[in-house]
Amino acid sequence: MGRPPCCDKEGVKKGPWTPEEDIMLVSYVQEHGAGNWRTVPSNTGLRRCSKSCRLRWTNYLRPGIKRGSFTEDEEKMIIQLQALLGNKWAAIASYLPERTDNDIKNYWNTHLRKKLKKIQESPLCHHSISRGQWEKKLQTDINKAKQALNEALSLDKPNLILPELKPSNGYLSYSKPTQGSVYASSTENIARLLKGWVKKTPKLEQANSSSMNETTTASSEGDQTGPKEESVDLSEAYESLFGFESFESSNSEFSQSTSPDASLVQDESKPDVGDHFPLSMLENWLLDEGLVQGKEELTDFSFDINADLFV
DNA sequence: AACTACTACAACCGCGCTGCG
DNA sequence: ACGCAGCGCGGTTGTAGTAGT
Numbered sequence: 001m002g003r004p005p006c007c008d009k010e011g012v013k014k015g016p017w018t019p020e021e022d023i024m025l026v027s028y029v030q031e032h033g034a035g036n037w038r039t040v041p042s043n044t045g046l047r048r049c050s051k052s053c054r055l056r057w058t059n060y061l062r063p064g065i066k067r068g069s070f071t072e073d074e075e076k077m078i079i080q081l082q083a084l085l086g087n088k089w090a091a092i093a094s095y096l097p098e099r100t101d102n103d104i105k106n107y108w109n110t111h112l113r114k115k116l117k118k119i120q121e122s123p124l125c126h127h128s129i130s131r132g133q134w135e136k137k138l139q140t141d142i143n144k145a146k147q148a149l150n151e152a153l154s155l156d157k158p159n160l161i162l163p164e165l166k167p168s169n170g171y172l173s174y175s176k177p178t179q180g181s182v183y184a185s186s187t188e189n190i191a192r193l194l195k196g197w198v199k200k201t202p203k204l205e206q207a208n209s210s211s212m213n214e215t216t217t218a219s220s221e222g223d224q225t226g227p228k229e230e231s232v233d234l235s236e237a238y239e240s241l242f243g244f245e246s247f248e249s250s251n252s253e254f255s256q257s258t259s260p261d262a263s264l265v266q267d268e269s270k271p272d273v274g275d276h277f278p279l280s281m282l283e284n285w286l287l288d289e290g291l292v293q294g295k296e297e298l299t300d301f302s303f304d305i306n307a308d309l310f311v
Numbered sequence: 312a313a314c315t316a317c318t319a320c321a322a323c324c325g326c327g328c329t330g331c332g
Numbered sequence: 333a334c335g336c337a338g339c340g341c342g343g344t345t346g347t348a349g350t351a352g353t
Contacts, residue, residue, distance in 0.1 A: 015322075015323095017321090102322090
């Protein structure tokens, strides 16, 4: 016997949230903190189920969420992390503090999956190594990395960094807000929403997202995803997807490229994680001798893709 | 201008895990 | 030990917006 749906009650509203509902939810969370979602609908008067409230908060209203198109660096991180972790969107999201798992998942499904597929199907992929071989090798590398993760997680390692990287140390830490500044970001979110609600035009959105990109990416030179994506040069696509030198350089670029606002929010909201966001920490950890037997092999994981594609 | 097809993304659904009585 | 409730996560769906004809 399955659990009954949480939202099958009469009079429970579904569908898009209105700004009024958002405001009610935000002001409630501001006052009481996130959590105990069960009581939220009754205490706020919202005709929504608790789950819907939690989801709305987590994916949309929570402070520190960056919206708009993904930067190249974010794309690269997602691609690498997806290859490494699989569809563990929450885990992947923990490395992209300003993005929600839902956002990343959607972006993967709508953009990156297609992009990767396109590239894998391209003739270049068959040049030095057949697609099947490449996939097999990739799978092997992924399995090795996964195995290393599993082994490491089962080890008793007091100094291990990774446990600090679990999602619960990320956005879930909002459940106990520290008052004030954190919620200023919430207010920003609401203001943004209301703005969009009142005069939402494609041009405005485009302008917003492009201006956002300007502030978030120093090096992207108008090479954003969009209708243009279809005509993107193949070599450019390869470079875009796999042409980064290493996790660390990519990561440092990423941390530098975040806007002042974003870094402020990040500092406020993710105190446990620190300034430099730790993809390199994962890499270091994975490559840490003693944890991974085939250290060279794993290092190759980052570069073999390039090698195979470009040789 | 009207219709259709496609895309992007917000929201929902169902399952599994965890903590508590 | 067991059952229940709450929550988190991943997969899927619904719908608004956009492009193409």
